[in-house]
Amino acid sequence: MQKPQLFGADYSVYVRAVRLALMEKGVDYGLTPVDVFAPGGPPSSHLVRHPFGRIPAFEHGDFALYETGAITRYVDEAFAGPALQPKDARRRARMNQMIGIADSYVYPILVWGIYVEQASKPSSGRETDAAKLAASLAKAPVCLKAVTDLMGDGPWLCGNELTLADLHLAPMMDYFMKALAAVELMADFPALMEWWEQISARPAMRATIPTS
Numbered sequence: 001m002q003k004p005q006l007f008g009a010d011y012s013v014y015v016r017a018v019r020l021a022l023m024e025k026g027v028d029y030g031l032t033p034v035d036v037f038a039p040g041g042p043p044s045s046h047l048v049r050h051p052f053g054r055i056p057a058f059e060h061g062d063f064a065l066y067e068t069g070a071i072t073r074y075v076d077e078a079f080a081g082p083a084l085q086p087k088d089a090r091r092r093a094r095m096n097q098m099i100g101i102a103d104s105y106v107y108p109i110l111v112w113g114i115y116v117e118q119a120s121k122p123s124s125g126r127e128t129d130a131a132k133l134a135a136s137l138a139k140a141p142v143c144l145k146a147v148t149d150l151m152g153d154g155p156w157l158c159g160n161e162l163t164l165a166d167l168h169l170a171p172m173m174d175y176f177m178k179a180l181a182a183v184e185l186m187a188d189f190p191a192l193m194e195w196w197e198q199i200s201a202r203p204a205m206r207a208t209i210p211t212s
C-alpha cells in the first residue's frame with residue numbers, strides 16, 4: 001500500500017490526533033508542513049486540499065480526505081494494526097460521543113479559552129481576554145466531569161482498549177495541562193488525571209510533542 005501523506009503543522013491538536021492514530025497502527029507516513037497561522041494564511045495550494053483552509057488534510061494514493069474524525073476512522077479501517085474502534089455498537093457510540101465532546105466543548109473551552117488565554121498569550125506578549133478566560137474557567141468543570149462520567153472504570157476512555165477517543169482528546173489535554181488553572185481543576189478528577197498520566201506516557205505522544 002502507498003504511504004499516506006499528512007498536511008499540517010505539529011502544533012495542531014488535530015494533526016497530532018491523526019499522527020497518533022497512524023503511529024498506534026504502526027503506519028509509516030509523510031508530514032508536509034502547512035502553517036495555517038502564517039501571516040497571509042495558508043498557501044493557496046492548501047485550499048485545493050482543504051477548502052476551509054484548516055489542517056490536517058490527508059492523502060492516500062488518489063484518495064484525499066479532510067476532517068480529523070473522518071481521517072482517523074479511515075486510518076483505523078484501511079490499515080492493519082490494532083483496532084482503534086470498539087466493535088460493540090454502544091461502545092463505539094460512546095467513543096464517537098467523546099470525540100464530539102472533545103471537538104465541541106473541550107477544544108474551545110480548555111484549549112482556546114484556558115490554555116491560549118492563560119498560558120500562550122502571556123508567554124508571547126499578547127493580552128489575555130480576561131472575560132473569555134473567566135467564562136472558560138467556569139465551564140471547564142462541566143467538560144472534565146462529562147468526560148470522567150462517561151469513561152467509567154478506564155483505564156482508557158472507552159474501557160480496556162485504547163481507542164480513537166483517547167487519541168482525539170490527548171493532544172487537547174496536553175495544551176490544557178500547561179495552563180496554571182489545570183492543576184486545581186484536575187484535582188477534582190483523579191480518574192481523568194490517571195488517564196492523562198497513562199496516555200501522555202505513550203511513545204506516540206512523546207514522539208509528537210509540538211516543537212512550534
Ligand SMILES: N[C@@H](CCC(=O)N[C@@H](CS)C(=O)NCC(=O)O)C(=O)O
Pocket residue numbers: 011012013014015036037053054055056066067068069
Ligand atoms: N473540523 C476540523 C478542525 C480542524 C482545525 O480547526 N484545525 C486548526 C488547527 S488545530 C486550524 O486549522 N485552524 C486554523 C483556523 O482556525 O483558521 C477537523 O476536524 O479537522
